Structures are given as C-alpha cells and as structure tokens.
Ligand code: SF4
C-alpha cells in the first residue's frame with residue numbers, strides 16, 4: 001500500500017475451489033491443469049481438507065467446488081461433502097462422470113451434495129471418446145440420467161474448440177433430451193494444456209461468429225426449459241474478462257498438494273511463492289501472504305490500466321494471460337485493445353484456422369513428465385507463434 | 388408465465404437455496420456455481436416464500452416487520468413487483 005492511498009479493504013473469499021487431485025482417467029487436450037501435474041507432491045489428506053473447509057467457511061466462503069483432475073478418484077469425497085453440508089456450503093461437484101455409478105450418485109446425494117456438473121467432450125461417442133482419450137460417452141449419458149433421477153439440478157458443460165464448435169446445436173439438443181437445467185457452452189480458456197495445444201484448438205473467427213449466433217438461437221428456443229450460458233472466447237475480443245473478479249477478491253483455489261492460489265492457473269506465474277495450507281492458516285494466507293496481495297486492488301497496475309476509467313470493471317484482466325503473451329504478469333491483459341501488446345493476441349486469433357494442423361498433445365502422465373516443474377516457466381516463456 | 392395473485396402460494400424453486408450469511412450480513416440465494424447477494428427487503432420477502440403462505444399473508448407479515456412503511460398499497464405494489472421479477476428469474480415457483 002502506498003502512503004496516502006485509501007486503505008484497501010480485503011473482502012472475504014466467497015468461492016472456494018478444492019482441487020482434490022490431479023488424477024484423472026481422461027486426457028482432454030484443453031485441460032487447465034498444470035503441464036507438470038505428474039510431478040506434483042502428495043495430495044492433502046482427509047484431515048487437512050476438512051480443516052481447509054472449516055477455515056474457509058469461517059472466512060465467509062459459501063460456494064464450494066470440488067474439482068481436479070477427477071474428484072471422484074478420492075474415496076473420501078463423501079466425507080468432505082458431508083462436512084461441507086454441515087458447515088453450510090453450497091457444494092458443486094465438477095466431474096467427467098467417470099468414477100461413479102448409480103449407487104455412488106445416490107451416496108453423494110445422501111452426503112448432502114447440492115449439484116453435479118458433468119462435462120461432455122462432444123455430442124456423440126466417436127469424437128467424445130477421441131478427445132477424452134478413453135471410452136466415456138455412454139457412461140456419461142447414463143450418469144447424467146442418474147443425476148436427474150436423484151433430484152440434483154443438472155448442469156451439463158461443453159468445452160468448445162475448433163473440433164467441436166460446429167456441434168453447438170447438437171449439444172443443446174442432447175442437454176434438452178437429458179432434461180438439463182443449465183448448459184454451459186464454454187469456449188476453451190487457454191491455460192495449461194489448452195495453451196500447449198492452442199494452435200490446434202483455437203477456432204477460426206468465422207466458426208466463432210456462427211457459434212455465437214447458434215448459441216443465441218438456442219437460448220431463445222430453450223428459454224422456458226433451460227438456461228444456456230455461453231462463455232466467450234476472449235482472444236477475439238477488445239476488452240479482457242474480469243478474471244476471478246479481481247485477484248484475491250472473492251476466489252480461493254487450493255491445489256491438490258495444498259498450495260493456495262488466487263486463480264487456478266496462477267502457479268505458472270514467475271517470481272511468486274504461493275503459500276501452502278500445510279504451513280499456514282487460510283486467514284493468514286488470504287489476508288497477509290505476499291502472493292495474495294501482489295495484484296490485489298489497483299496500486300500494482302501500470303499504464304495503460306493505472307489511469308484507465310475501466311479498471312474497476314475488469315481489474316486489468318487476467319494476470320496469467322499477461323504473462324503468457326508479454327512475459328510480465330504486471331502488464332495489462334493483452335486481450336485489451338489498449339495494451340501495446342494486443343497485436344500478439346490478435347495475430348494468434350486471426351491466424352486461427354489457417355495454421356497447418358498440428359498433432360494434439362493429450363493430457364496424460366507420459367506427456368506431463370516431459371515438463372519438469374523447473375523447466376515449465378522457460379518453456380512457456382516462448383511467445384505464441386502464429387505462423 | 389401466469390401472473391401472481393394475492394392468493395397464490397409460492398415457494399423457492401427447488402434448484403435454489405436461500406441462506407443467511409454472517410460474513411456478508413445478508414441473505415444469499417445459492418444455485419449451481421452461482422450466488423446472488425440480496426438486499427434486506429428482497430431477503431425478507433424470499434425468506435417468507437415457504438410454500439405454505441399466500442402472497443397476501445406474506446405482505447401482511449411484512450407490514451408487521453416494516454410498520455413505518457408507507458401506505459399499504461405501496462408496500463403491496465413493491466412486494467408484488469419484486470415477486471414478479473423473482474418469478475421470472477426462476478427463483479420462485481407457484482404451487
Ligand atoms: S479437463 Fe479432462 S483431463 Fe482435465 S481434469 Fe477434466 S476430465 Fe480430466
């Protein structure tokens with residue numbers, strides 16, 4: 001805090017994301033997990049997660065996401081859910097559907113889970129199972145039916161990229177047949193594995209324009225039965241998204257090994273040492289740690305953000321995106337047309353669809369071992385090539 | 388969507404949960420991966436939509452809570468207006 005500036009009030013972390021594990025039977029090439037996930041330290045044990053839930057709730061968290069990896073690989077999931085319910089969280093399970101059967105869906109309900117979000121890779125088995133790297137489609141369908149049968153609100157999520165973007169209408173039809181309450185049509189966010197695969201995943205501008213039009217048509221057609229949320233592809237925009245609603249403002253992510261992060265890609269940022277729940281309380285981490293205060297508020301900003309009238313709207317965008325494109329996380333998110341480096345993003349977006357096909361690199365532990373934690377930042381420092 | 392009348396009995400839609408949050412000093416409406424922080428009156432209205440009481444009974448109860456409120460007609464209009472909005476948002480359903 002600079003002398004003379006008004007004290008910045010630290011707000012409570014309302015959203016807790018518990019990334020229980022990096023283990024996952026699927027291999028989605030757009031996965032946002034770190035490239036070096038296979039080298040990560042041991043997962044937190046049950047007692048530590050229970051402490052995390054209690055401490056975050058005491059700080060004011062009330063939305064809780066269980067994700068990963070595939071959270072169903074944790075056999076203590078029901079224990080954590082039961083404690084979450086006792087504490088008064090609204091708990092969300094973000095899953096591929098692999099790792100549960102009808103009995104487990106019912107057990108999750110009994111434990112007090114509020115909602116299950118199942119993701120699909122495509123609207124039909126061939127592409128779905130190719131992208132997932134395993135046979136999954138039929139089981140996902142069956143689990144979606146079980147979610148409904150157990151009285152959960154049903155949210156289906158479709159992560160969108162060049163290879164499935166033309167299926168938007170089919171996604172909505174599938175969701176409607178299954179009786180979904182909410183549908184997320186989420187353009188890939190390019191972090192982790194998605195960043196690695198950006199040249200094969202980015203849709204072309206004309207694909208995107210069609211997709212947005214189709215999504216709007218579907219929103220109207222299904223208005224009375226389900227809410228369809230379309231998450232934009234921000235590389236094609238002129239202003240960045242308000243990433244995590246501002247650093248250290250409402251969102252708290254705990255990685256499988258207990259590292260506390262202000263957003264789930266933050267671990268890739270250089271020069272920051274993120275605290276771990278094994279060594280500190282969440283109150284200390286949230287309020288006092290250098291990492292959570294690094295980009296809090298507005299004092300850290302440089303131009304063009306510092307004097308920008310829109311800074312309260314987008315908080316300068318995404319720190320990870322600033323780093324990936326400009327090499328420095330304190331810069332404006334280069335998605336912003338006011339950023340001097342905006343051209344890098346625009347060039348990548350404009351070239352999308354015209355670049356020669358590259359092989360997809362699937363998210364699995366073999367591929368992950370190529371990326372040691374030490375070399376990760378060096379590899380990612382390479383500016384995106386657009387030729 | 389059918390309009391609400393004074394006799395309608397309404398409740399929170401099953402995909403929502405309403406709860407008091409100390410940290411925010413407010414009622415919040417929770418749903419899959421989302422949360423709305425309600426202002427005081429909105430919270431007090433939704434907290435009374437219990438699937439038992441009619442719109443008229445809820446308004447009468449709110450009058451006891453806010454005796455200083457302007458004319459009954461005004462309070463009634465305000466509550467109905469908010470209920471319509473909440474109904475259209477899908478937060479409330481008639482039974
Ligand atoms: S995105 Fe795919 S690979 Fe990554 S955790 Fe989710 S299901 Fe597993």
Ligand code: SF4
Pocket residue numbers: 239240304305306308309310311312314315316317332333336337338339
């Ligand atoms: S200059 Fe910075 S604060 Fe202004 S709109 Fe762009 S990213 Fe947002």
